[in-house]
Amino acid sequence: MILILSASDDRSVDLVAPKLTARGAEFLWWDSGEFPAESRFVSRLSDGGGWQHLLRTGGREYDTTAFTAVWNRRPSNPRAPAAVIDPSHRKYVEKLAGIFLYGWEDTLDSRWFPGRSWDLLRLQNKLLNLAAAAKLGFITPETLITNDAEELIPFWEKAGGRLIAKEVEFVGFQVEGAEHVFYSTPVTRRHLTDRSRLDLSPAILQPYVEKSIELRVTVVGEQVFAAEIHSQGSRATKYDYRHYEQTFSKYGIHRLPADVEKRCLALTAALGLPYGCIDLILTPEGEYVYLEINPSGQWGWIEASTGLPISDAIADWLVAAEPVESL
Incomplete structure (x- = not known):
């Protein structure tokens, strides 16, 4: 049996779930945002030191050790029951629930795709994966964090006045109640005069890399799916295609050179990941530059956008350890 941990409105799961069914796989789609408000856990430690975790949700009980x-x-993040009204109490309850879930993940001996939550948080850190990519021979921009x-000014001058600023992590925030995100942004002279804002939090600074196209390379197990993102056709997506994703950019299938494809597989293997989305730039000179x-x-x-069978590859990976019924 397969466990899917995701929000109930996740369209990506909607793409894979029918393919799991077609492959005869049984699965539970559960959102940990239901815990502890709606779902229950019962965890018992045996004399031998092993844990049994029983998940009670949707009127059923599941022994989580049965998930292959x-x-x-x-x-979603854990959610306190509605009876917990005080905001500080809700924060306390939800923090405890999160700590429990991390422990449950660490003591659940199953195949994880792409990994346990703590591991994913660590591995997506750009300091870690930029260094890992560089060691494997990827071309990486000179980076200052x-x-x-x-x-700022010395690095801007070294880059010939062509510098890009990025967040250490792509996260949203609020200013006076309004939602904001920080996209990759060229550093202008105006930013230099207002550079004291950089003291507030660390930022990633890199020389601007000229783009012919951008690439989104999705690795699933030993399969590599490379897609072209023609982001340079519009000023809106020139520096960060995510700003107007699927609005101005065109997409296509890309054939990676063998050595670049091998490096992509080597990177996910080095990080212990069976899955990863790798962003690359293809320069006008034909060089493949690693971003993250x-x-x-x-x-x-x-x-x-491309028809690449990524959902099939994910379904195949998930069912690979499922028991095969004898005829």
């Missing part, structure tokens, strides 16, 4: 694979897709505003890997990156829009 866990797809840790995009679960700092919250020291006095470092996202261990739980989105892929549904790539499949929809």
Whole structure:
């Protein structure tokens, strides 16, 4: 049996679930955001030191040791029961629930796709995966990560005034109640005069790399799916195609050179990942430049735009350890 950890409205799971059914696989789609508000766990430690974790949800009980694979897709954060009204109490309850879930993950001996939550948080860190990619021979931009505003002007000058600023992690935030995200942004002279803002939090600074096209490379097990993103056709997507994803850019299938494909597989293997979304730039000179890997990156829009069978590859990986019924 397969466990899918993700929000109930996850369209990526909607793409894979029918293919699991077609392969005869039984699965539970559960969102940990239901815990502890709606779901229950009962965990018992045996004399031999092994845990038995029983998950009670949707009127059924599941022995989680029976799950052969866990797809840790995009679960919601734990949610306290509605009876917990005080905000500080809710925060306390939900923090304890999260700590329990991390322990449950660590003591659940199943195949994890792409990995346990703590591992994914660590591996998506750009300091870690940029270094790993460089060691494997990827071309990587010179990178400065700092919250020291006095470092900005010298690095900007070294880059010939063509510098890109990025977040250490792509996360949303609020300013006076309004939602914001920070996309990759060229550093202008105006930013230099206002550089004290860099003291507030660390940012990634890299020389701008000229793009012919951008590539989203999705690795599933030993399969590599490379998609072209023609982001340079519009000023809106020139620096960061995510800003207007699927609005201005065109997409296509790309054939990677053998050595680049091998490096992509070597990178996921080195990080201990059976899955990863790798972002590359193809320069006008034909060089492939590494940007980052996202261990739980989105892929549904790539499949929809190109027809690459990523959902089939994920389904095949998940059912690989399922018992085969004898005829």
